[in-house]
Amino acid sequence: MDDTRWVSIHPLVVRITHWINALAILLMVTSGWRIYNASPLFPFRFPNEITLGGWLAGALQWHFAAMWVLVLNGLVYVIYGIVSGHFRRKLFPLTPGAILQDMRDAFRGKLAHEDLSMYNAAQRAAYLAIILCLVALVLSGLVIWKPVQFYEIGVLIGDYEGARIVHFCAMALMAFIVLVHIVMVILVPRTFPTMISGRARRAT
Amino acid sequence: MKRRTMETSLAAQSPGLVRSVERRLFLRQGLSLGALAMLSGCNLTDDEGVQKVLTAMSRWNDGAQGLIFRPARLAPEFPESAITKPFPFNAFYTEDEITYVDGNTYKLELAGLIRDKKPWTLPELYALPQTSQITRHICVEGWSAIGKWSGVRFSDFLARIGADTTAKYIGFDCADDYSTSIDMATALHPQTLLTFRFADEILPPKYGFPMKLRIPTKLGFKNPKHIAAIEVTNEYPGGYWEDQGYNWFSGS
Numbered sequence: 001m002d003d004t005r006w007v008s009i010h011p012l013v014v015r016i017t018h019w020i021n022a023l024a025i026l027l028m029v030t031s032g033w034r035i036y037n038a039s040p041l042f043p044f045r046f047p048n049e050i051t052l053g054g055w056l057a058g059a060l061q062w063h064f065a066a067m068w069v070l071v072l073n074g075l076v077y078v079i080y081g082i083v084s085g086h087f088r089r090k091l092f093p094l095t096p097g098a099i100l101q102d103m104r105d106a107f108r109g110k111l112a113h114e115d116l117s118m119y120n121a122a123q124r125a126a127y128l129a130i131i132l133c134l135v136a137l138v139l140s141g142l143v144i145w146k147p148v149q150f151y152e153i154g155v156l157i158g159d160y161e162g163a164r165i166v167h168f169c170a171m172a173l174m175a176f177i178v179l180v181h182i183v184m185v186i187l188v189p190r191t192f193p194t195m196i197s198g199r200a201r202r203a204t
Numbered sequence: 205m206k207r208r209t210m211e212t213s214l215a216a217q218s219p220g221l222v223r224s225v226e227r228r229l230f231l232r233q234g235l236s237l238g239a240l241a242m243l244s245g246c247n248l249t250d251d252e253g254v255q256k257v258l259t260a261m262s263r264w265n266d267g268a269q270g271l272i273f274r275p276a277r278l279a280p281e282f283p284e285s286a287i288t289k290p291f292p293f294n295a296f297y298t299e300d301e302i303t304y305v306d307g308n309t310y311k312l313e314l315a316g317l318i319r320d321k322k323p324w325t326l327p328e329l330y331a332l333p334q335t336s337q338i339t340r341h342i343c344v345e346g347w348s349a350i351g352k353w354s355g356v357r358f359s360d361f362l363a364r365i366g367a368d369t370t371a372k373y374i375g376f377d378c379a380d381d382y383s384t385s386i387d388m389a390t391a392l393h394p395q396t397l398l399t400f401r402f403a404d405e406i407l408p409p410k411y412g413f414p415m416k417l418r419i420p421t422k423l424g425f426k427n428p429k430h431i432a433a434i435e436v437t438n439e440y441p442g443g444y445w446e447d448q449g450y451n452w453f454s455g456s
Contacts, residue, residue, distance in 0.1 A: 039346035060344070061259070064451065068261075151277075
């Protein structure tokens with residue numbers, strides 16, 4: 001006991017918002033796939049078995065209920081991240097060179113994970129990209145939901161039809177990064193309990 | 205596409221209830237892996253408690269959309285060149301089941317909080333001052349199409365018949381057994397038109413002869429075709445799709 005030192009690495013707000021966000025994203029993506037299936041943008045549909053809602057109206061009910069959870073939780077996280085300095089400390093500085101170097105290391109299985117309180121550059125880029133994807137998803141989602149009332153946002157992304165494409169692409173990119181994120185947690189399993197307890201054992 | 209949706213819905217209605225009862229019995233026997241797999245499946249919506257929350261959220265979203273709706277905010281209008289050809293047919297039935305209304309005997313019935321409930325014939329309606337719009341129709345399924353509709357401003361018509369515009373709802377009953385209802389703010393919106401023409405021609409049956417309410421600030425299914433009766437009321441009228449779970453306000 002004496003030779004192990006516990007350090008706090010994930011603040012409580014981050015842990016709570018992380019898990020609420022995970023649930024909200026799961027509900028939004030699976031119900032969104034069902035909505036997509038009603039009028040596919042591209043020549044494929046998602047298998048109904050992996051969608052939520054049972055039919056279009058059910059999926060829409062899920063999507064427009066979970067969106068409040070996603071947005072309110074996201075606002076808490078972003079405001080906390082900015083005000084507390086969490087973003088500045090954990091996600092920056094970030095340089096393209098460092099991201100590429102870390103990604104090369106990761107593919108070789110050599111990416112350093114000794115200090116869990118520090119995100120490496122690849123992690124920083126991934127987490128930042130997820131945040132930006134979610135911002136794009138919310139903005140394009142607002143245009144799809146209310147193309148008349150939020151017309152000004154739509155002008156930036158090609159109006160209603162453009163927003164559908166942005167919404168889909170942002171979902172696809174986010175889903176891919178989340179998948180990589182989950183694979184990384186499986187490869188480095190000791191990171192998993194830290195997102196629940198907030199603490200990690202510091203190597204001595 | 206819509207028809208398929210409806211079939212799915214009907215299939216999901218009553219068997220769903222049976223399934224959800226069965227599932228609850230199953231769950232009571234122990235939270236087996238199978239039960240968990242069913243929970244994570246696509247029919248979570250069938251659970252009564254979950255459905256109650258979702259329905260309550262949909263009502264909450266009606267209120268939120270009412271607040272977001274700006275009475276003077278106009279839907280974008282497009283040039284003739286942007287019109288979608290051919291304009292898609294869409295209903296809860298297929299094209300060979302379209303309702304044919306006899307224009308000679310047709311009368312629009314009025315009911316509820318209206319001063320002058322005299323029914324209207326088509327020549328009388330055609331004689332009202334007309335206006336046109338080229339706007340985008342957005343379907344709840346996601347696709348959109350641009351069309352040109354002409355008719356009388358609905359707010360003008362409501363004023364002419366002495367409708368109580370402090371009432372909450374306007375309900376529509378249609379000759380094809382469809383029904384829907386809208387909020388008063390949307391009814392009074394300047395782009396909400398009682399239309400008799402599509403692409404400068406008398407509305408063909410497939411687009412809703414003799415009359416379609418065109419609302420470019422609402423999703424397509426809130427734009428009733430073949431309107432037979434209009435009722436102004438303070439009691440929530442619901443509608444064909446709304447009663448099955450589609451969001452009532454469904455504004456753009």
